[in-house]
Amino acid sequence: MERYFQPEIECASREQLKAWQDERLVKQVRHVWDNVPSYRKKMEEKGVTPEDIQSSADLYKLPFTSKADLRDNYPDGLVAVPRSKCVRVHATSGTTGKRVMAFYTQHDIDLWTDCCARAITAVGGSEEDVCQxxxxxxxxxxxxxLDQGSRRVGCLTVPISSGNTDRQIQFIRDLGTTILCCTPSxxxxxxxxxxxxxxxxxxIPLKAGIFGAEAWSEEMRQDIQNTMGIKAYDIYGLTxxxxxxxxxxxxxxxxMHINEDHFIAxxxxxxxxxxxxxGSKGELVFTSIDKEAFPLLRYRTRDICILKREKCSCGRTLVKMCKPMGRSDDMLIIRGVNVFPSQIETVLLNHGYPANYQIIVGRVKSTDTLDVHVEMTPEMFTDNVGEIERRQxxxxxxxxxxxxLAAKVTLVAPKSIVRSEGKAVRVIDNRKI
Structure with a gap:
């Protein structure tokens, strides 16, 4: 039997969902116009005012927001409420080393908690479950x-965090963990x-797993399900x-069902x-329509996917997005961490190495590996093993x-990395995902 956390929302009619989106989008556009100078400037440059946005059908008129906008407004230039109203901040790494910071009011955290509670309930979670x-x-x-969502559902929550595999398995066995949340790898x-x-x-007492934060294939899902005897479910989000x-x-x-009462895709x-x-394949764009502190309008995720609205056997009416099929930029996701080649290049240049390098991503025992081969200049070349190890x-x-995260670095001889005509092949991704 299908379980819902908020059935009145998850199974709402399309007409009701659109009414919520229309009303909330109009309020959100006015909110950012009044409180975020950089948004107002972008809208003015495009010749758009809040009066031009009367419903979600007018969404296309608004300018896009990109990760570059977040970096340019670091740390809090896009925050739409006074800092005194914010109760938490989260962050992700940026391409130049600047973190992308997201601010939250208590209202924002409550909405986010509901979203995670829906995800946990959708895999069968209830107050009878132990969620690790x-x-x-x-x-x-x-x-x-997911800790917030687990507690909202009423699960016995095990906040074990990542790593320490022996302890993870011990807790799964001793506590009878039924739901596991971690990266698929x-x-x-x-x-x-x-x-x-x-x-x-x-x-193995587990019955379900919620796995996200990195790309994974259907084959990997089947392997996990067969090895653990569970159902493995996908989840999507962005800091x-x-x-x-x-x-x-x-x-x-x-x-994956998109929480359309909070986001327009x-x-x-x-x-x-x-x-x-x-039904077209393209880049996924999200607008958050009821966040107070950090409301992003038409944020370009760079994830490539397809949206589907056909009826779902679970009874939910929320639109579905397929598993992301790649990215429109060069970002890699390694062990759940966003990694840009430009970040690696920045470190190499700061240490005096030329911008000739190769990033090799692999997967060993279901864990991502990151190897960086760095070419030395003739001036810095040496056959002194100790010196090379020190530099590495x-x-x-x-x-x-x-x-x-940890990377393996190998210094190689001058001109030993193959040059290519045209765009350099900086990244070799050997993972089968």
Whole structure:
């Protein structure tokens, strides 16, 4: 039997959902016009005023917001309420090392909590369940977001955070954990570890998993389900919008329902910005229509996907987005962390290395690996192994400080990285996703 956290919203008529979107969008546009000077300037440059937005049908008239806008207004230039009204901030890394900061009022956190509660309920969660949160806590939104949702549903919540696999498995066994929340690659690793310990699916108390923050394939889903004897569900979110819970998968496991009472989704041509007809493949754009502190209008996610409105067997009427099929920019998601080649290049240049490098991303035992091959100049070339190891460690430390994750760095001889005609091949992604 399908479970809903807020059935009056999740199963509302299309007419009701559109009425909510129309009313909230009009108020939101006025809110940002009155309180965010940079938004007002962008709208004025496009010749748009709040009076031009009478319903969601007028959304296309508004200018886009991009990650560049967030960086340019760092740290709080896009905040639409006084700081005294904000109760929390989360952050993600940016391409130049600046963090993209998202601010929240208590109202915003309450709405986000509801979104995560819907996701947990959709996988069968209730007050009878034990929900183990193995996403990272802190500035990353994953851990805290699903922790809030779990407690709102009434689950016994285990805020274990990421890592320490032996302890994770011990808690799953000792507490009888029924729902696991983490990245899909870590879920796969946990499953392999339990299998190596001799645990069979019927000895694993888990019934469901909510896995997100990185790309994963349908094949990977099936492997996780078979190894653990669970149902594995996808979840989608962005720190810029609120974190996990922007969209969530239901029992149909055929795409993620977007919480349309809080977000309006569009699909655009990533090159022209033109809104594409429903069912088209393009770049996903979101407008948050009831956030107070950090309301983004027409935010370009750079994720490529398709929206689908056909009737869902779960009974929800919320539009579905498919699993993202790639990105319209060069961002990589490695172990749930956003990584840009330009971040790596910045570290290399700061340490005096030329901009000839190669990033090799792989996956070993379901965990992403990041290798960076860096070419030395003839002047810095040496066959002193100790000196090379010292320099490599400097770069490893620099990359960890910039990215927040470990990378393997290999210094290579001058001109040993193959040059290519035209655009350099900076990234080799060997993951099968």
């Amino acid at each position: 949160i193995a996403y990272g806590y802190g500035m990353f939104t994953g851990g805290i977001g 870590y879920a796969a690793y946990l499953g392999e570890s339990m299998h190596e310990m001799g645990m069979t699916p019927d000895q 810029e919008l609120s974190g996990p819970g922007v969209a969530f998968e239901c029992s149909a496991q055929s795409g 569009e699909i655009i041509d990533p090159d022209t910005g033109e809104v594409l007809p429903e 460690k400097q770069l490893v430390d620099g990359l960890r400080a910039m990215l927040g």
